[in-house]
Amino acid sequence: MNINTAEHWNEVWAREGFQTWRTYPYLFNFILERIPPHTTVLDIGCGVGVFLERARKEKNCEVYGVDISPVAIDLLHRRGIEGHVFNSDKDELEFDKKFDVIVATEVLEHVTYEKRLLNAIKQNLAPDGIAFISVPDNTLSPLICEEHQRVYRAETLYVALTPHFSDIEIWSIPGENRFERKLLAICSNPIYTSPRQTEKVSAVIPTYNEEKYIARCIEGLLNQTYPPDEIIIIDDLSTDRTVEIAAQYPVDIYQPEGGRIKSIAVSRAIGTYLAKNDLILSTDGDTVLAPEWIEMALEYLRSDEVLAVTGRIEPINPSLITELAAEIGNTLKQGRGFNTLFKRNFCTVEGCYTGISRGSDWRLWRDLAQKGEVIWDDRLVAYTELPTYGQKKNLALIFGLGLTASGIAFIAKRHYNIGTALTVPGIITTSYAAYRGAT
Secondary structure, rough: OOOHHHHHHHHHHHHHHHOOOOOOOHHHHHHHHOOOOOEEEEOOOOOHHHHHHHHHHHHOEEEEEOOOHHHHHHHHHHHOOOEOOOOOOOOOOOOOOOOEEEEOOOOOOOOOOHHHHHHHHOOOOEEEEEEEEEEEEOOOOOOOOOOOOOOHHHHHHHHHHHHHEEEEEEEEEEOOOOOHEEEEEEEEEEEOOOOOHHHEEEEEEEEEEOOOOOOHHHEEEEEEOOOOEEEEEEEOOOOOOOHHHHHHOOOOEEOOOOOOOOOOOHHHHHHHHHHOOOOOEOOOOEEEEOOOHHHHHHHHOOOOOEEEEEOOOOEOOOOHHHHHHHHHHHHHOOOOOOEEEEHHHOOOOOHOOOOOOOOOHHHHHHHHHHOOEEEEEEEEEEEEEOHHHHHHHHHHHHHHHHHHHHHHHHHHHOHHHOOOHHHHEEEHHHHHHHHHHOO
């Protein structure tokens, strides 16, 4: 069982309850000395509310807590403290007010997505507020608790925090022994996202039997410098572990009822229709975008004239054939279904996808190009499995035609056995490639 789950922590808090040993006296005393009285305090990963109860009694603060465990929140309520269940890997943290103080003690090392939690802290902190973020100090000890996703030294903690806060102080807080020593970051002057970074992107990924690739695709999106607001997976009833693997991430998964769709174009259309945002990132389950792909692409889309952005493709597994396939694709400088960010309101779902069974990738780009400006930027790299499905069909068509022509030539020279041996598989290959290209 993944121990960074609500189920695991429900067992912990049901067992420990209000008698928990997680009182961290040195750490909490240090923080409470620096919290102004009569302020609003949010504790992320509050547990049963040990720190919040002290802040309320000793500093007369208005307190609120969030935690992954429903059992912990129920015990928090029994203390008379407000709070709700929150999983930073999946949930958005939104309030109708900003907090003067946000505390996250012994949380950052647990979460899967470090940037996601730090962004939540920053966005909910008042402009003149203070954030107290503590982690175990692993400077002296290489040991890591099985519950922890990563270890920190003062240097690595500072690096993680610098994109989010202008002023950062790192303190070393003693424990009962050297292995319980904490690093405490006191953070102020949050670096709020500018208005341009309030734009929200929906990523749409059609999948069918992508168990080998889907994890790296999703992680590539979540680790973007500007991650998408939502990730929608339209799975065409995969028979492998695609859905099981994808479900471990903060994504929305949809599957058709009544049988397979059997059309990547229609799957993209459904995802585009279901998306809650007007900026749509179209990609594939076997593709990984460069870390700054979305952030750089958005710079273009802030212009009213620009409707879509795409970029260069590179093979995930370089070889002579895959690099040749990439160069062929790059010479066209056109968007594909696996590397295009576009404005949905300029591309009706019917016009771009639905009912288009052949060439849907090119059709989307062509339709948008007819309505406004489209951009190809060499810096926007999409690493994908090559040759693409379309390239494979074209190669099969060329190969089949070559066999057929060679066979006919041999027959003309009365080499009937050789000619037949080439012509028959040539016609079969050509017919199959043509059929796949038309469906």
